[in-house]
Amino acid sequence: MKKKHLANRQISRRSFIEKTGTAAVGITILPSNVISGLGHKAPSDKLNIVGVGVGSMGFGNLRNLESENIVGLCDVDWKYAKNCFDHFPNAKKYKDFRVMYDEMGNDFDAVLVATADHTHAIVAAEAMVRGKHVYVQKPLTHSVYESRLLTKLAKKHNVATQMGNQGASGAGVAETCELIWSGAIGEITKVESFTNRPIWPQGQNPPVQGQWVPDTLDWDLFTGPAEMIPYNQVYHPWNWRGWWNYGTGALGDMACHILHPVFEALKLGYPTEVQGSSSLLLKDSAPTAQSVQLTFPKRGKIGKIKLPEVDVSWYDGGIKPALPNGWPAGKDPNKSGGGTFFYGTKGVLHAGCYGVEPEIIGRELPKVAKTERRVEEEIGLAWNKGAHEMDWVRACKESPENRKPCTSDFSEAGPFNEMVVMGVLAVRLQSLNKILKWDGENMRFTNIGDDETIKTVIRDNFVMRDGRPKFEKDWTEPFSASEFAAELVKHTYRDGWKLPDMPA
Numbered sequence: 280m281k282k283k284h285l286a287n288r289q290i291s292r293r294s295f296i297e298k299t300g301t302a303a304v305g306i307t308i309l310p311s312n313v314i315s316g317l318g319h320k321a322p323s324d325k326l327n328i329v330g331v332g333v334g335s336m337g338f339g340n341l342r343n344l345e346s347e348n349i350v351g352l353c354d355v356d357w358k359y360a361k362n363c364f365d366h367f368p369n370a371k372k373y374k375d376f377r378v379m380y381d382e383m384g385n386d387f388d389a390v391l392v393a394t395a396d397h398t399h400a401i402v403a404a405e406a407m408v409r410g411k412h413v414y415v416q417k418p419l420t421h422s423v424y425e426s427r428l429l430t431k432l433a434k435k436h437n438v439a440t441q442m443g444n445q446g447a448s449g450a451g452v453a454e455t456c457e458l459i460w461s462g463a464i465g466e467i468t469k470v471e472s473f474t475n476r477p478i479w480p481q482g483q484n485p486p487v488q489g490q491w492v493p494d495t496l497d498w499d500l501f502t503g504p505a506e507m508i509p510y511n512q513v514y515h516p517w518n519w520r521g522w523w524n525y526g527t528g529a530l531g532d533m534a535c536h537i538l539h540p541v542f543e544a545l546k547l548g549y550p551t552e553v554q555g556s557s558s559l560l561l562k563d564s565a566p567t568a569q570s571v572q573l574t575f576p577k578r579g580k581i582g583k584i585k586l587p588e589v590d591v592s593w594y595d596g597g598i599k600p601a602l603p604n605g606w607p608a609g610k611d612p613n614k615s616g617g618g619t620f621f622y623g624t625k626g627v628l629h630a631g632c633y634g635v636e637p638e639i640i641g642r643e644l645p646k647v648a649k650t651e652r653r654v655e656e657e658i659g660l661a662w663n664k665g666a667h668e669m670d671w672v673r674a675c676k677e678s679p680e681n682r683k684p685c686t687s688d689f690s691e692a693g694p695f696n697e698m699v700v701m702g703v704l705a706v707r708l709q710s711l712n713k714i715l716k717w718d719g720e721n722m723r724f725t726n727i728g729d730d731e732t733i734k735t736v737i738r739d740n741f742v743m744r745d746g747r748p749k750f751e752k753d754w755t756e757p758f759s760a761s762e763f764a765a766e767l768v769k770h771t772y773r774d775g776w777k778l779p780d781m782p783a
Contacts, residue, residue: 329352333363340391351366351371356432393416427697441688462582470592618630740753750753
């Protein structure tokens with residue numbers, strides 16, 4: 280009976296994507312929250328979707344959602360968003376998402392969020408409180424607390440959610456998980472992952488002075504809940520990812536892709552220990568290269584394997600882990616932007632970004648059973664053709680009682696993103712020079728004393744003194760490590776910006 284039920288759900292999913300993969304011309308309906316007692320839509324009906332942050336990645340997401348009604352567009356920079364505005368000429372246009380929500384609250388079902396990292400949470404949380412489904416680009420949030428909040432809000436309000444790590448809807452993650460769960464490499468006690476990012480500037484001194492704000496940009500709205508500082512083109516557009524106020528560096532960009540099969544296959548929860556190191560750590564800018572190690576406790580078993588304590592290590596900025604014994608000479612372990620080595624008691628498995636092209640070093644891959652997690656290839660949609668966005672559309676149209684979670688639903692993406700941004704905390708607290716103990720349930724470090732202080736480099740100045748090169752560093756005054764750690768876990772928002780309360 281159970282197998283028949285699963286088969287019916289898969290057929291329904293396949294049927295949905297086949298019917299909605301291309302636009303159904305002329306079909307328009309009211310938002311489902313307006314139709315009393317319905318709670319879901321037929322696959323042939325259209326969602327009314329608004330986008331917040333549509334100048335780059337958001338525009339790409341919206342093009343993958345063109346089978347639906349794109350009714351509203353919001354961006355703080357109308358020059359950067361012009362291509363998207365021109366592509367959807369009938370959508371209403373805004374700079375402030377709060378104004379759009381207030382004016383169009385009864386006219387849309389779902390929100391696409393692709394702003395800078397630091398505003399993901401506040402845009403998505405307000406939408407969920409209003410009962411709207413949300414798709415949020417990776418990283419899900421800028422902080423641990425924000426990830427926990429979005430996870431709980433999604434559950435409380437029964438909305439369909441998806442984080443924009445699109446590889447989750449490809450075959451690679453599922454194939455990697457299937458191989459590990461089959462017991463092909465035994466029990467895994469060590470994982471090492473890396474990326475070749477960043478490809479944007481990091482490790483930069485802050486600008487000496489601000490610049491005039493372009494007429495098309497609302498810098499106050501871009502800053503949102505973060506600290507207000509003078510505008511400079513080194514922050515926006517695009518380069519914001521390398522600045523701590525707005526982004527999470529290469530970790531937030533690529534770990535959400537590369538570590539996803541690690542989190543899923545090994546059923547990781549909260550780490551118990553974390554440590555980080557990097558090239559020169561600056562107060563305002565993410566370092567050019569960094570490494571992080573997280574330790575997770577044993578977690579029972581899945582499939583044919585037990586899940587013992589495991590160390591997960593991350594490297595970026597050109598740093599790679601040591602190659603395992605048996606790795607073919609001259610072979611690049613980087614596939615699609617990064618790679619992962621899973622060290623098991625029976626062998627080593629290597630996979631690329633998104634878990635693509637998994638291989639066991641030194642031997643052929645065994646044939647293993649496909650899991651329900653596998654995206655059905657016969658539907659004819661690869662993830663880069665919109666399957667990740669359309670999986671979310673499918674979930675939005677299903678009733679909460681019968682909804683099949685998306686491949687990166689917040690119930691998984693939220694805890695996973697906590698793991699990712701935990702790496703940021705480890706790097707920024709590295710000068711404590713100790714392994715940090717983490718209480719995941721209560722979101723706090725347990726071994727940072729109230730009397731401990733740290734200081735950080737503000738600016739690294741290169742000067743010539745008497746014909747000799749010299750680096751002169753400007754440092755902050757020592758400040759409380761425990762207070763700084765608490766601020767990294769849960770940000771203090773600027774006046775005028777506030778998150779909803781954390782659900783119980």
